Amino acid sequence: MNIFRLTGDLSHLAAIIILLLKIWKTRSCAGISGKSQLLFALVFTTRYLDLFTSFISLYNTSMKLIYVACSYATVYLIYMKFKATYDGNHDTFRVEFLVVPVGGLSFLVNHDFSPLEILWTFSIYLESVAILPQLFMISKTGEAETITTHYLFFLGLYRALYLINWIWRYYFEGFFDLIAVVAGVVQTILYCDFFYLYVTKVLKGKKLSLPA
């Protein structure tokens, strides 16, 4: 465990908590893509099945449980408790265009052709693109609440920190996981446009709105 990995995990946790608190405090999930949140719940579910088969550390197990629980809580708030505020008309990304190719790819390109490993690979690939419905929604409405941009910033920062963690681990531990690295690079690239807007607009106190 190096500092980049730890701050990456904490950044991920911060993103998840920010989103939950935003929805809970405002009693509204306006501007949030339920589809992205469903995909993240699927990502955590398929990745953390190893909770049943292997124990790595107390830290590892507790973080996994927290991520899974929070992602299900978020989906519950969006689709059940605050369903009336869910902006389904703008959440129109076709998730089958992500899930089907990602599912196929995880069968073709994986470390080991076993059920658990294929599901892990599926979750890694799916996570890299799971934010697309949310970004699509923002591009459609042309704006995002500031708190939503903080959520996206920490979510993007997490994978960027993991990239540095992988460089670190390659040099100091000889660890290299091509699947995770390639997917992590793709995932981080998807946030670059958003990072630019976040730094140039949100951090200067302006609301994130896109030109019409």
Place this chain on the structure above:
Amino acid sequence: QEATEGHDEL
């Protein structure tokens, strides 16, 4: 890295 050993990252 042996895949069967599991993944230590989140």
